[in-house]
Amino acid sequence: MLELKNVFTGYGDIDIIKDISLNIGEGTNLCILGPNGCGKTTLLKAIAGILPIRGDILIDGISIKDMKRHEIAGKIAVMSQISNIYFSYTVFETVMLGRYLYMKNSIFKEPSQNDKAYVEKCLKATGLSSIRNKQIDTLSGGQLQRVFLARTLAQDPNIILLDEPTNHLDLRYQKELIDYLKEWSKEDRHAVIGVFHDINLAMDLADQVLVMEKGKAVSLGKPEEVIKDHTLNRVYEMDIVGYMVDSLEQWKKF
Ligand SMILES: Nc1ncnc2c1ncn2[C@@H]1O[C@H](COP(=O)(O)OP(=O)(O)OP(=O)(O)O)[C@@H](O)[C@H]1O
Structure with missing residues:
Protein backbone atom coordinates (compact mmCIF):
# COMPACT_ATOMS: atom_id res chain seq x y z
CA MET A 1 0.00 0.00 0.00
CA LEU A 2 2.81 2.43 0.95
CA GLU A 3 6.43 1.77 0.16
CA LEU A 4 9.48 3.86 1.01
CA LYS A 5 12.57 3.03 -1.01
CA ASN A 6 15.89 4.38 0.26
CA VAL A 7 14.37 7.75 1.14
CA PHE A 8 16.59 10.72 1.91
CA THR A 9 15.15 14.13 2.72
CA GLY A 10 15.85 17.22 4.78
CA TYR A 11 16.00 20.97 4.67
CA GLY A 12 18.21 22.85 2.21
CA ASP A 13 21.34 20.80 1.62
CA ILE A 14 21.17 18.96 4.90
CA ASP A 15 19.85 15.40 4.94
CA ILE A 16 17.80 14.71 8.07
CA ILE A 17 16.33 11.40 6.88
CA LYS A 18 18.94 9.00 5.66
CA ASP A 19 18.17 5.94 3.60
CA ILE A 20 14.86 4.78 5.08
CA SER A 21 13.05 1.87 3.44
CA LEU A 22 9.69 0.59 4.66
CA ASN A 23 6.68 -1.33 3.48
CA ILE A 24 3.32 -0.58 5.04
CA GLY A 25 0.51 -2.95 4.20
CA GLU A 26 -3.24 -2.55 4.52
CA GLY A 27 -4.54 -2.59 8.08
CA THR A 28 -1.17 -1.67 9.56
CA ASN A 29 -0.63 0.75 12.41
CA LEU A 30 2.98 1.90 12.28
CA CYS A 31 4.23 3.88 15.29
CA ILE A 32 7.44 5.85 14.97
CA LEU A 33 9.54 6.26 18.09
CA GLY A 34 12.84 7.98 18.74
CA PRO A 35 14.39 10.80 20.76
CA ASN A 36 13.78 14.51 20.14
CA GLY A 37 15.20 15.75 16.88
CA CYS A 38 15.83 12.30 15.33
CA GLY A 39 13.64 13.15 12.31
CA LYS A 40 10.21 11.64 13.04
CA THR A 41 8.20 14.68 11.90
CA THR A 42 10.48 15.16 8.91
CA LEU A 43 9.76 11.57 7.84
CA LEU A 44 6.00 12.22 8.09
CA LYS A 45 6.40 15.36 5.97
CA ALA A 46 8.22 13.33 3.31
CA ILE A 47 5.43 10.71 3.29
CA ALA A 48 2.82 13.48 2.98
CA GLY A 49 4.64 14.78 -0.09
CA ILE A 50 5.51 18.09 1.60
CA LEU A 51 9.30 17.74 1.30
CA PRO A 52 11.30 16.85 -1.81
CA ILE A 53 12.93 13.44 -1.54
CA ARG A 54 15.68 11.33 -3.04
CA GLY A 55 14.81 7.65 -3.34
CA ASP A 56 11.12 6.99 -3.82
CA ILE A 57 7.77 6.79 -2.04
CA LEU A 58 5.10 4.69 -3.73
CA ILE A 59 1.39 4.73 -2.92
CA ASP A 60 -0.34 1.70 -4.39
CA GLY A 61 2.66 1.30 -6.68
CA ILE A 62 2.65 4.90 -7.97
CA SER A 63 5.50 7.28 -7.10
CA ILE A 64 4.39 10.41 -5.25
CA LYS A 65 6.73 12.25 -7.59
CA ASP A 66 4.24 11.44 -10.37
CA MET A 67 1.16 12.41 -8.35
CA LYS A 68 -0.46 15.84 -8.09
CA ARG A 69 -0.93 17.35 -4.63
CA HIS A 70 -4.70 16.68 -4.62
CA GLU A 71 -4.09 13.09 -5.71
CA ILE A 72 -1.76 12.56 -2.72
CA ALA A 73 -4.31 14.28 -0.46
CA GLY A 74 -6.98 11.85 -1.67
CA LYS A 75 -4.85 9.00 -0.32
CA ILE A 76 -3.00 10.48 2.66
CA ALA A 77 -4.42 12.84 5.29
CA VAL A 78 -2.34 14.57 7.92
CA MET A 79 -4.05 15.23 11.22
CA SER A 80 -3.23 18.84 11.99
CA GLN A 81 -2.15 20.19 15.31
CA ILE A 82 -3.67 22.96 17.35
CA PRO A 157 -8.08 8.94 3.15
CA ASN A 158 -6.50 5.49 2.94
CA ILE A 159 -3.62 6.49 5.19
CA ILE A 160 -3.73 8.84 8.19
CA LEU A 161 -0.54 10.48 9.42
CA LEU A 162 -0.52 11.64 13.02
CA ASP A 163 2.12 13.65 14.84
CA GLU A 164 1.75 13.23 18.59
CA PRO A 165 -2.04 13.07 18.29
CA THR A 166 -2.70 12.60 21.99
CA ASN A 167 -1.25 15.97 23.06
CA HIS A 168 -3.98 17.85 24.93
CA LEU A 169 -6.15 14.77 25.35
CA ASP A 170 -7.05 13.54 28.81
CA LEU A 171 -6.61 9.83 29.56
CA ARG A 172 -10.12 8.84 28.53
CA TYR A 173 -9.86 10.53 25.14
CA GLN A 174 -6.32 9.22 24.60
CA LYS A 175 -7.67 5.70 25.04
CA GLU A 176 -10.71 6.44 22.88
CA LEU A 177 -8.56 7.90 20.10
CA ILE A 178 -6.22 4.89 20.10
CA ASP A 179 -9.17 2.46 20.13
CA TYR A 180 -10.86 4.38 17.33
CA LEU A 181 -7.72 4.37 15.18
CA LYS A 182 -7.27 0.63 15.74
CA GLU A 183 -10.82 0.06 14.53
CA TRP A 184 -10.49 2.50 11.61
CA SER A 185 -7.25 0.94 10.36
CA LYS A 186 -8.86 -2.48 10.12
CA GLU A 187 -11.46 -1.18 7.67
CA ASP A 188 -10.86 -1.77 3.99
CA ARG A 189 -7.59 -0.30 2.64
CA HIS A 190 -6.70 1.79 5.66
CA ALA A 191 -3.43 2.30 7.54
CA VAL A 192 -2.20 4.65 10.26
CA ILE A 193 1.29 6.05 10.70
CA GLY A 194 1.85 7.92 13.96
CA VAL A 195 4.62 9.63 15.85
CA PHE A 196 4.36 9.19 19.60
CA HIS A 197 6.35 10.21 22.64
CA ASP A 198 4.21 8.06 24.91
CA ILE A 199 5.64 4.56 24.45
CA ASN A 200 2.66 2.95 26.21
CA LEU A 201 0.21 4.46 23.71
CA ALA A 202 2.48 3.61 20.80
CA MET A 203 2.70 -0.01 21.90
CA ASP A 204 -1.07 -0.14 22.35
CA LEU A 205 -1.76 1.10 18.81
CA ALA A 206 1.14 -0.42 16.89
CA ASP A 207 1.29 -3.55 14.79
CA GLN A 208 4.70 -2.33 13.66
CA VAL A 209 7.17 -0.06 15.43
CA LEU A 210 9.90 1.93 13.72
CA VAL A 211 12.67 3.19 15.97
CA MET A 212 14.68 6.10 14.59
CA GLU A 213 18.04 7.46 15.59
CA LYS A 214 19.76 10.39 13.89
CA GLY A 215 17.55 10.13 10.80
CA LYS A 216 18.04 6.41 10.32
CA ALA A 217 15.77 3.44 10.92
CA VAL A 218 17.55 1.41 13.59
CA SER A 219 14.80 -1.08 14.39
CA LEU A 220 11.60 -2.14 12.69
CA GLY A 221 9.29 -4.89 13.79
CA LYS A 222 6.39 -5.98 15.94
CA PRO A 223 6.19 -4.16 19.30
CA GLU A 224 7.31 -7.22 21.28
CA GLU A 225 10.31 -7.75 18.97
CA VAL A 226 11.37 -4.11 19.22
CA ILE A 227 11.07 -4.12 23.03
CA LYS A 228 13.14 -7.29 23.26
CA ASP A 229 16.02 -6.19 21.06
CA HIS A 230 16.99 -3.35 23.48
CA THR A 231 17.33 -0.79 20.66
CA LEU A 232 14.83 1.44 22.48
CA ASN A 233 17.06 1.45 25.57
CA ARG A 234 20.05 2.41 23.50
CA VAL A 235 18.46 5.24 21.51
CA TYR A 236 16.71 6.77 24.53
CA GLU A 237 19.82 6.19 26.67
CA MET A 238 17.74 4.72 29.48
CA ASP A 239 16.26 1.40 30.57
CA ILE A 240 12.80 1.83 29.02
CA VAL A 241 11.46 -1.61 29.93
CA GLY A 242 12.85 -1.34 33.47
CA TYR A 243 11.20 2.08 33.83
CA MET A 244 7.84 0.70 32.68
CA VAL A 245 8.06 -2.26 35.06
CA ASP A 246 9.03 0.04 37.99
CA SER A 247 6.06 2.31 37.23
CA LEU A 248 3.73 -0.67 37.24
CA GLU A 249 5.14 -1.87 40.57
CA GLN A 250 4.41 1.58 42.04
CA TRP A 251 0.75 1.27 41.04
CA LYS A 252 0.52 -2.24 42.49
CA LYS A 253 1.28 -0.77 45.94
CA PHE A 254 -2.06 1.06 45.97
N1 LIG B 1 11.87 23.61 8.79
C1 LIG B 1 13.08 23.18 9.18
N2 LIG B 1 14.21 23.75 8.69
C2 LIG B 1 15.43 23.32 9.06
N3 LIG B 1 15.64 22.32 9.95
C3 LIG B 1 14.56 21.72 10.48
C4 LIG B 1 13.22 22.13 10.14
N4 LIG B 1 12.35 21.34 10.83
C5 LIG B 1 13.10 20.49 11.55
N5 LIG B 1 14.42 20.72 11.36
C6 LIG B 1 15.54 19.98 11.97
O1 LIG B 1 15.45 18.62 11.57
C7 LIG B 1 15.82 17.77 12.65
C8 LIG B 1 14.71 16.75 12.88
O2 LIG B 1 13.54 17.46 13.31
P1 LIG B 1 12.15 16.71 13.48
O3 LIG B 1 11.15 17.72 13.90
O4 LIG B 1 11.87 15.91 12.27
O5 LIG B 1 12.49 15.73 14.69
P2 LIG B 1 11.51 14.91 15.63
O6 LIG B 1 12.12 13.57 15.80
O7 LIG B 1 10.13 14.98 15.11
O8 LIG B 1 11.66 15.74 16.98
P3 LIG B 1 10.68 15.91 18.26
O9 LIG B 1 10.60 14.57 18.92
O10 LIG B 1 11.42 16.88 19.10
O11 LIG B 1 9.36 16.43 17.77
C9 LIG B 1 16.10 18.66 13.86
O12 LIG B 1 17.50 18.84 13.94
C10 LIG B 1 15.43 19.96 13.50
O13 LIG B 1 16.11 21.06 14.05
Whole structure:
Protein backbone atom coordinates (compact mmCIF):
# COMPACT_ATOMS: atom_id res chain seq x y z
CA MET A 1 0.00 0.00 0.00
CA LEU A 2 2.81 2.43 0.95
CA GLU A 3 6.43 1.77 0.16
CA LEU A 4 9.48 3.86 1.01
CA LYS A 5 12.57 3.03 -1.01
CA ASN A 6 15.89 4.38 0.26
CA VAL A 7 14.37 7.75 1.14
CA PHE A 8 16.59 10.72 1.91
CA THR A 9 15.15 14.13 2.72
CA GLY A 10 15.85 17.22 4.78
CA TYR A 11 16.00 20.97 4.67
CA GLY A 12 18.21 22.85 2.21
CA ASP A 13 21.34 20.80 1.62
CA ILE A 14 21.17 18.96 4.90
CA ASP A 15 19.85 15.40 4.94
CA ILE A 16 17.80 14.71 8.07
CA ILE A 17 16.33 11.40 6.88
CA LYS A 18 18.94 9.00 5.66
CA ASP A 19 18.17 5.94 3.60
CA ILE A 20 14.86 4.78 5.08
CA SER A 21 13.05 1.87 3.44
CA LEU A 22 9.69 0.59 4.66
CA ASN A 23 6.68 -1.33 3.48
CA ILE A 24 3.32 -0.58 5.04
CA GLY A 25 0.51 -2.95 4.20
CA GLU A 26 -3.24 -2.55 4.52
CA GLY A 27 -4.54 -2.59 8.08
CA THR A 28 -1.17 -1.67 9.56
CA ASN A 29 -0.63 0.75 12.41
CA LEU A 30 2.98 1.90 12.28
CA CYS A 31 4.23 3.88 15.29
CA ILE A 32 7.44 5.85 14.97
CA LEU A 33 9.54 6.26 18.09
CA GLY A 34 12.84 7.98 18.74
CA PRO A 35 14.39 10.80 20.76
CA ASN A 36 13.78 14.51 20.14
CA GLY A 37 15.20 15.75 16.88
CA CYS A 38 15.83 12.30 15.33
CA GLY A 39 13.64 13.15 12.31
CA LYS A 40 10.21 11.64 13.04
CA THR A 41 8.20 14.68 11.90
CA THR A 42 10.48 15.16 8.91
CA LEU A 43 9.76 11.57 7.84
CA LEU A 44 6.00 12.22 8.09
CA LYS A 45 6.40 15.36 5.97
CA ALA A 46 8.22 13.33 3.31
CA ILE A 47 5.43 10.71 3.29
CA ALA A 48 2.82 13.48 2.98
CA GLY A 49 4.64 14.78 -0.09
CA ILE A 50 5.51 18.09 1.60
CA LEU A 51 9.30 17.74 1.30
CA PRO A 52 11.30 16.85 -1.81
CA ILE A 53 12.93 13.44 -1.54
CA ARG A 54 15.68 11.33 -3.04
CA GLY A 55 14.81 7.65 -3.34
CA ASP A 56 11.12 6.99 -3.82
CA ILE A 57 7.77 6.79 -2.04
CA LEU A 58 5.10 4.69 -3.73
CA ILE A 59 1.39 4.73 -2.92
CA ASP A 60 -0.34 1.70 -4.39
CA GLY A 61 2.66 1.30 -6.68
CA ILE A 62 2.65 4.90 -7.97
CA SER A 63 5.50 7.28 -7.10
CA ILE A 64 4.39 10.41 -5.25
CA LYS A 65 6.73 12.25 -7.59
CA ASP A 66 4.24 11.44 -10.37
CA MET A 67 1.16 12.41 -8.35
CA LYS A 68 -0.46 15.84 -8.09
CA ARG A 69 -0.93 17.35 -4.63
CA HIS A 70 -4.70 16.68 -4.62
CA GLU A 71 -4.09 13.09 -5.71
CA ILE A 72 -1.76 12.56 -2.72
CA ALA A 73 -4.31 14.28 -0.46
CA GLY A 74 -6.98 11.85 -1.67
CA LYS A 75 -4.85 9.00 -0.32
CA ILE A 76 -3.00 10.48 2.66
CA ALA A 77 -4.42 12.84 5.29
CA VAL A 78 -2.34 14.57 7.92
CA MET A 79 -4.05 15.23 11.22
CA SER A 80 -3.23 18.84 11.99
CA GLN A 81 -2.15 20.19 15.31
CA ILE A 82 -3.67 22.96 17.35
CA SER A 83 -1.23 25.61 16.12
CA ASN A 84 -2.96 25.51 12.73
CA ILE A 85 -6.03 27.52 13.73
CA TYR A 86 -6.28 30.83 11.99
CA PHE A 87 -10.01 31.42 11.57
CA SER A 88 -13.04 30.99 13.72
CA TYR A 89 -15.25 28.36 12.13
CA THR A 90 -17.86 26.19 13.77
CA VAL A 91 -17.04 22.56 14.48
CA PHE A 92 -19.25 21.50 11.53
CA GLU A 93 -17.59 23.97 9.13
CA THR A 94 -14.10 22.91 10.22
CA VAL A 95 -14.85 19.24 9.65
CA MET A 96 -16.48 20.12 6.29
CA LEU A 97 -13.09 21.53 5.20
CA GLY A 98 -11.97 17.89 5.08
CA ARG A 99 -14.50 17.36 2.24
CA TYR A 100 -12.93 20.16 0.18
CA LEU A 101 -11.20 17.67 -2.10
CA TYR A 102 -14.57 16.22 -3.07
CA MET A 103 -16.43 19.53 -3.45
CA LYS A 104 -15.32 20.27 -6.99
CA ASN A 105 -12.58 22.50 -5.61
CA SER A 106 -14.86 25.17 -4.21
CA ILE A 107 -15.44 25.69 -0.52
CA PHE A 108 -17.80 28.53 -1.36
CA LYS A 109 -20.42 26.24 -2.89
CA GLU A 110 -23.15 24.74 -0.77
CA PRO A 111 -21.94 21.24 0.27
CA SER A 112 -23.92 18.34 -1.21
CA GLN A 113 -26.21 16.14 0.92
CA ASN A 114 -23.56 13.47 0.53
CA ASP A 115 -20.84 15.70 1.95
CA LYS A 116 -23.08 16.79 4.82
CA ALA A 117 -23.95 13.18 5.64
CA TYR A 118 -20.28 12.23 5.56
CA VAL A 119 -19.40 15.06 7.95
CA GLU A 120 -22.21 13.97 10.30
CA LYS A 121 -20.76 10.45 10.30
CA CYS A 122 -17.31 11.80 11.23
CA LEU A 123 -18.78 14.03 13.98
CA LYS A 124 -20.58 11.02 15.42
CA ALA A 125 -17.47 8.83 15.30
CA THR A 126 -15.50 11.43 17.27
CA GLY A 127 -18.27 12.24 19.76
CA LEU A 128 -18.72 15.81 18.50
CA SER A 129 -22.32 15.79 17.22
CA SER A 130 -23.66 17.70 20.23
CA ILE A 131 -21.19 20.59 19.81
CA ARG A 132 -21.36 20.82 16.01
CA ASN A 133 -22.42 24.50 16.12
CA LYS A 134 -19.79 25.75 18.57
CA GLN A 135 -17.04 28.08 17.36
CA ILE A 136 -13.73 26.20 17.42
CA ASP A 137 -11.93 29.02 19.24
CA THR A 138 -14.17 28.38 22.24
CA LEU A 139 -13.23 24.68 22.56
CA SER A 140 -10.86 22.97 24.97
CA GLY A 141 -7.59 21.53 23.64
CA GLY A 142 -8.99 18.00 23.78
CA GLN A 143 -12.20 18.92 21.94
CA LEU A 144 -10.15 20.69 19.31
CA GLN A 145 -7.92 17.66 18.85
CA ARG A 146 -11.04 15.61 18.15
CA VAL A 147 -12.29 18.20 15.66
CA PHE A 148 -9.02 17.81 13.76
CA LEU A 149 -9.38 14.04 13.85
CA ALA A 150 -12.93 14.39 12.46
CA ARG A 151 -11.66 16.70 9.70
CA THR A 152 -8.95 14.17 8.84
CA LEU A 153 -11.54 11.37 8.66
CA ALA A 154 -13.79 13.58 6.48
CA GLN A 155 -11.05 13.59 3.86
CA ASP A 156 -11.76 9.83 3.54
CA PRO A 157 -8.08 8.94 3.15
CA ASN A 158 -6.50 5.49 2.94
CA ILE A 159 -3.62 6.49 5.19
CA ILE A 160 -3.73 8.84 8.19
CA LEU A 161 -0.54 10.48 9.42
CA LEU A 162 -0.52 11.64 13.02
CA ASP A 163 2.12 13.65 14.84
CA GLU A 164 1.75 13.23 18.59
CA PRO A 165 -2.04 13.07 18.29
CA THR A 166 -2.70 12.60 21.99
CA ASN A 167 -1.25 15.97 23.06
CA HIS A 168 -3.98 17.85 24.93
CA LEU A 169 -6.15 14.77 25.35
CA ASP A 170 -7.05 13.54 28.81
CA LEU A 171 -6.61 9.83 29.56
CA ARG A 172 -10.12 8.84 28.53
CA TYR A 173 -9.86 10.53 25.14
CA GLN A 174 -6.32 9.22 24.60
CA LYS A 175 -7.67 5.70 25.04
CA GLU A 176 -10.71 6.44 22.88
CA LEU A 177 -8.56 7.90 20.10
CA ILE A 178 -6.22 4.89 20.10
CA ASP A 179 -9.17 2.46 20.13
CA TYR A 180 -10.86 4.38 17.33
CA LEU A 181 -7.72 4.37 15.18
CA LYS A 182 -7.27 0.63 15.74
CA GLU A 183 -10.82 0.06 14.53
CA TRP A 184 -10.49 2.50 11.61
CA SER A 185 -7.25 0.94 10.36
CA LYS A 186 -8.86 -2.48 10.12
CA GLU A 187 -11.46 -1.18 7.67
CA ASP A 188 -10.86 -1.77 3.99
CA ARG A 189 -7.59 -0.30 2.64
CA HIS A 190 -6.70 1.79 5.66
CA ALA A 191 -3.43 2.30 7.54
CA VAL A 192 -2.20 4.65 10.26
CA ILE A 193 1.29 6.05 10.70
CA GLY A 194 1.85 7.92 13.96
CA VAL A 195 4.62 9.63 15.85
CA PHE A 196 4.36 9.19 19.60
CA HIS A 197 6.35 10.21 22.64
CA ASP A 198 4.21 8.06 24.91
CA ILE A 199 5.64 4.56 24.45
CA ASN A 200 2.66 2.95 26.21
CA LEU A 201 0.21 4.46 23.71
CA ALA A 202 2.48 3.61 20.80
CA MET A 203 2.70 -0.01 21.90
CA ASP A 204 -1.07 -0.14 22.35
CA LEU A 205 -1.76 1.10 18.81
CA ALA A 206 1.14 -0.42 16.89
CA ASP A 207 1.29 -3.55 14.79
CA GLN A 208 4.70 -2.33 13.66
CA VAL A 209 7.17 -0.06 15.43
CA LEU A 210 9.90 1.93 13.72
CA VAL A 211 12.67 3.19 15.97
CA MET A 212 14.68 6.10 14.59
CA GLU A 213 18.04 7.46 15.59
CA LYS A 214 19.76 10.39 13.89
CA GLY A 215 17.55 10.13 10.80
CA LYS A 216 18.04 6.41 10.32
CA ALA A 217 15.77 3.44 10.92
CA VAL A 218 17.55 1.41 13.59
CA SER A 219 14.80 -1.08 14.39
CA LEU A 220 11.60 -2.14 12.69
CA GLY A 221 9.29 -4.89 13.79
CA LYS A 222 6.39 -5.98 15.94
CA PRO A 223 6.19 -4.16 19.30
CA GLU A 224 7.31 -7.22 21.28
CA GLU A 225 10.31 -7.75 18.97
CA VAL A 226 11.37 -4.11 19.22
CA ILE A 227 11.07 -4.12 23.03
CA LYS A 228 13.14 -7.29 23.26
CA ASP A 229 16.02 -6.19 21.06
CA HIS A 230 16.99 -3.35 23.48
CA THR A 231 17.33 -0.79 20.66
CA LEU A 232 14.83 1.44 22.48
CA ASN A 233 17.06 1.45 25.57
CA ARG A 234 20.05 2.41 23.50
CA VAL A 235 18.46 5.24 21.51
CA TYR A 236 16.71 6.77 24.53
CA GLU A 237 19.82 6.19 26.67
CA MET A 238 17.74 4.72 29.48
CA ASP A 239 16.26 1.40 30.57
CA ILE A 240 12.80 1.83 29.02
CA VAL A 241 11.46 -1.61 29.93
CA GLY A 242 12.85 -1.34 33.47
CA TYR A 243 11.20 2.08 33.83
CA MET A 244 7.84 0.70 32.68
CA VAL A 245 8.06 -2.26 35.06
CA ASP A 246 9.03 0.04 37.99
CA SER A 247 6.06 2.31 37.23
CA LEU A 248 3.73 -0.67 37.24
CA GLU A 249 5.14 -1.87 40.57
CA GLN A 250 4.41 1.58 42.04
CA TRP A 251 0.75 1.27 41.04
CA LYS A 252 0.52 -2.24 42.49
CA LYS A 253 1.28 -0.77 45.94
CA PHE A 254 -2.06 1.06 45.97
N1 LIG B 1 11.87 23.61 8.79
C1 LIG B 1 13.08 23.18 9.18
N2 LIG B 1 14.21 23.75 8.69
C2 LIG B 1 15.43 23.32 9.06
N3 LIG B 1 15.64 22.32 9.95
C3 LIG B 1 14.56 21.72 10.48
C4 LIG B 1 13.22 22.13 10.14
N4 LIG B 1 12.35 21.34 10.83
C5 LIG B 1 13.10 20.49 11.55
N5 LIG B 1 14.42 20.72 11.36
C6 LIG B 1 15.54 19.98 11.97
O1 LIG B 1 15.45 18.62 11.57
C7 LIG B 1 15.82 17.77 12.65
C8 LIG B 1 14.71 16.75 12.88
O2 LIG B 1 13.54 17.46 13.31
P1 LIG B 1 12.15 16.71 13.48
O3 LIG B 1 11.15 17.72 13.90
O4 LIG B 1 11.87 15.91 12.27
O5 LIG B 1 12.49 15.73 14.69
P2 LIG B 1 11.51 14.91 15.63
O6 LIG B 1 12.12 13.57 15.80
O7 LIG B 1 10.13 14.98 15.11
O8 LIG B 1 11.66 15.74 16.98
P3 LIG B 1 10.68 15.91 18.26
O9 LIG B 1 10.60 14.57 18.92
O10 LIG B 1 11.42 16.88 19.10
O11 LIG B 1 9.36 16.43 17.77
C9 LIG B 1 16.10 18.66 13.86
O12 LIG B 1 17.50 18.84 13.94
C10 LIG B 1 15.43 19.96 13.50
O13 LIG B 1 16.11 21.06 14.05
